[in-house]
Amino acid sequence: MLNKRYLKVLTSACIILPVVFILISLFIGRYDLGIKDIFTILVNGQNWSLDPEHAIEYSLVYEIRLPRALLAFIVGGALSISGGALQGMFRNPLVDSGMLGVSAGAGFGACLGIIFFHNNFMIYTLAFLFGIIAVLLSFIIGKIYDSAPTVTLVLGGVVISAIFSALISFMKYVADPLEKLPTITFWLMGSLSRANFQDTAIALIPIAVGALGIMLVRWQINVLSLGDREAGTLGVNTGLCRAIVIVCTSIATAGAVCVSGTIGWVGLIIPHIVRMIVGNDNRVLLPVCLSVGGCFLLIVDLIARSIVSTEIPLGVLTAMVGGPFFIVILKRTKGGGSW
């Protein structure tokens, strides 16, 4: 277990770093803004928007860069904390936030939204809805044969993901190749480019609810990761606890992917990286995941929107940045704290 001083430093770092990165992200972009500009905008806020001379700067900061940075942070945090919680619950380091079919289901929902409605609100709603439906189906499959619930649950997730992936392929096949297909393809690769304050607020509700739920049972996840036999005799209501974790991770993940599209890797790799740094105690691991995952996606999104003139899809970059990052950490810590 970590000592108190280390824990204090860690807590401060987890709060300060995101703020720093969000501030930095306000400076970075195609339109140059100096430190002075940013601070005046942040301090004066609304008053500036009335000044036509500075309207561009104002809307750039408040309507584009800030909401996008916040969205990147909460999406990354949601995916990471969900991935970490599910890994603990399933006692399986290969599980990620999309394990129970949320991502595939949300992808299918988004396809439906894009093809039949083509407005953001319906895309978000359908993506969220089908994400949750996919998890419910996995859960029902997991209940069919209940002697080893976690194994059948994982199996259920794999089956449901496969079915929804097939449905996504079918939707892509029938979609109008000039107009709808590119939209679907880009959605599936993940992007925050359409982010505005409204989207961020929509995503924040389920993410906050899910993350809060996960944080409340984080000690129970520790005990649950010893296996049902031991957890049961240590006083954990294993069925109820598992249900809470599944519901909360699904809500948080669905809330994230419905606005950002499919972003892989974050929910798998961030928990492992954090494990190597702070150990396996979910009391510490999960909140740190929230912060580190948020910062990670924030940085990746900065790269995505600034490195070349067109945006690079996020899902592509998370793997390209995350992979080497993981290897470096693995080498540094010699896998300490990991399996």
Next chain:
Amino acid sequence: MTVLQVENLSFSYQEKKVLNGVSFSVEQGEIFCVFGSNGCGKTTMLDCILGLNKSEGGNVFIDGDNLLEMSPARKAQKIAYVSQKSDRTFPYSVLEIVLMGRTAYSGMFSSPGQDDVEVAEKALSSVGMSNFRDRVYTKLSGGEAQLVKIARAIAQDTKLIIFDEPTSHLDFRHELNVIKYIAKIIRDKNISVVMATHFPNHAYFFESYGLPTRVALMENGMFGAVGLPSEVLNRENMADIFKIRTKNFRDCEGDRVLNFVVPIDFCAGGEWQSE
């Protein structure tokens, strides 16, 4: 005072009857050893008492309360469990593992606090494992891991601890160490123990240690004989129930009388039927 009362417990896996009307009770400060071959129903019985299996018939009372009416947390405040071997898990530190013994006291939505850490540390030191506090649990040897789990059971602060073959894959030295600590906590804390074992001499060990000890011989989901070790672990019972020929020996060490039983051969008609 009766801590555990088991009445007419029965259980089946699909069609197969595994437990067939088992009844017994365990007093405070007493150790109750269940001795029997693999597959005789020992573990199933322990699982029913722990509430991990739902028994089909019969009642289990712990400290006067019916097991069926207890929440998991309440149950865990009454019975602790030390398994044969743990499942694979994440590499928690030893102290974190012991701290998990306090889960039943912290409520579903909160974590153990500083006083729980102190309880855990005390429990670790009572099995001589204080130096292992920050070691990685999954990298411990079998004997060390068993002691950590015993510490966790102590931290759980229950009246009853259930052991399921706690020494089944330990070397001679670690076996003694684990058995000795089990005897020590029964004496120091005046708790009760139910222990499944393959080794009849464990029962003799506890008896010669001066603990109130009873042993039950289990075969085909029933108790063949129950009583004091020296009454039960005799030639006749061994021949009747397990179809093996044994010889009992007795020696002294200071003022301790040492009993032990040694297997010799199968009885006529009781030979191992291999293919």
